[in-house]
Amino acid sequence: xxxxxxxxxxxxxxxxxxxxxxxxxxxxxxxxxxxxxxxxxxxxxxxxxxxxxxxxxxxxxxxxxxxxxxxxxxxxxxxxxxxxxxxxxxxxxxxxxxxxxxxxxxxxxxxxxxx
Amino acid sequence: xxxxxxxxxxxxxxxxxxxxxxxxxxxxxxxxxxxxxxxxxxxxxxxxxxxxxxxxxxxxxxxxxxxxxxxxxxxxxxxxxxxxxxxxxxxxxxxxxxxxxxxxxxxxxxxxxxx
Numbered sequence: 001x002x003x004x005x006x007x008x009x010x011x012x013x014x015x016x017x018x019x020x021x022x023x024x025x026x027x028x029x030x031x032x033x034x035x036x037x038x039x040x041x042x043x044x045x046x047x048x049x050x051x052x053x054x055x056x057x058x059x060x061x062x063x064x065x066x067x068x069x070x071x072x073x074x075x076x077x078x079x080x081x082x083x084x085x086x087x088x089x090x091x092x093x094x095x096x097x098x099x100x101x102x103x104x105x106x107x108x109x110x111x112x113x114x115x
Numbered sequence: 116x117x118x119x120x121x122x123x124x125x126x127x128x129x130x131x132x133x134x135x136x137x138x139x140x141x142x143x144x145x146x147x148x149x150x151x152x153x154x155x156x157x158x159x160x161x162x163x164x165x166x167x168x169x170x171x172x173x174x175x176x177x178x179x180x181x182x183x184x185x186x187x188x189x190x191x192x193x194x195x196x197x198x199x200x201x202x203x204x205x206x207x208x209x210x211x212x213x214x215x216x217x218x219x220x221x222x223x224x225x226x227x228x229x230x
Contacts, residue, residue, distance in 0.1 A: 004158075043205070111156070
């Protein structure tokens with residue numbers, strides 16, 4: 001068990017460019033989550049997968065954001081036409097199936113800076 | 116809808132002193148409750164969680180938290196703080212309702228430890 005792995009850890013991009021982040025969850029976890037955290041705030045839920053199915057999306061996830069989990073293992077989060085307001089840390093997390101009370105384990109996050 | 120309030124943005128304590136971080140939640144029933152810790156630039160690590168049963172919950176690193184239904188609170192405590200405890204602490208709630216799959220976080224409390 002190597003934990004939730006995210007890469008790249010840091011990304012600096014120019015406004016208008018596209019970026020993609022990858023998340024590898026804990027191997028036996030079939031649930032995968034994406035959160036966004038801006039400076040001075042707590043994490044905010046973006047979206048959630050159970051296996052390859054994207055079951056829930058927050059209103060924070062605008063049309064420029066797309067998340068996939070094609071084989072029910074790793075996931076990608078793509079941001080198109082980045083804006084300065086997208087600068088944040090993007091956290092991936094995973095958990096076992098069951099009620100939300102199951103512990104959600106977080107990765108170390110991917111920092112995005114849009115200049 | 117759930118919400119979490121952490122009234123203290125920043126707390127400073129001396130090493131060896133006791134600590135209490137406050138967390139109040141808003142939810143129509145008893146939620147799942149969590150405390151996470153985040154070191155600078157890192158992801159979140161689970162300290163402890165409350166699902167049901169004993170309202171005093173023990174966690175890692177010598178932390179404990181007490182669920183008080185009458186006060187809608189889940190305060191985190193530690194009897195003697197170590198310099199390595201300096202970090203950001205987040206309280207989070209999860210709904211028990213079927214289909215609820217994410218956590219709502221407070222804005223965090225930053226802990227500074229003075230030698």
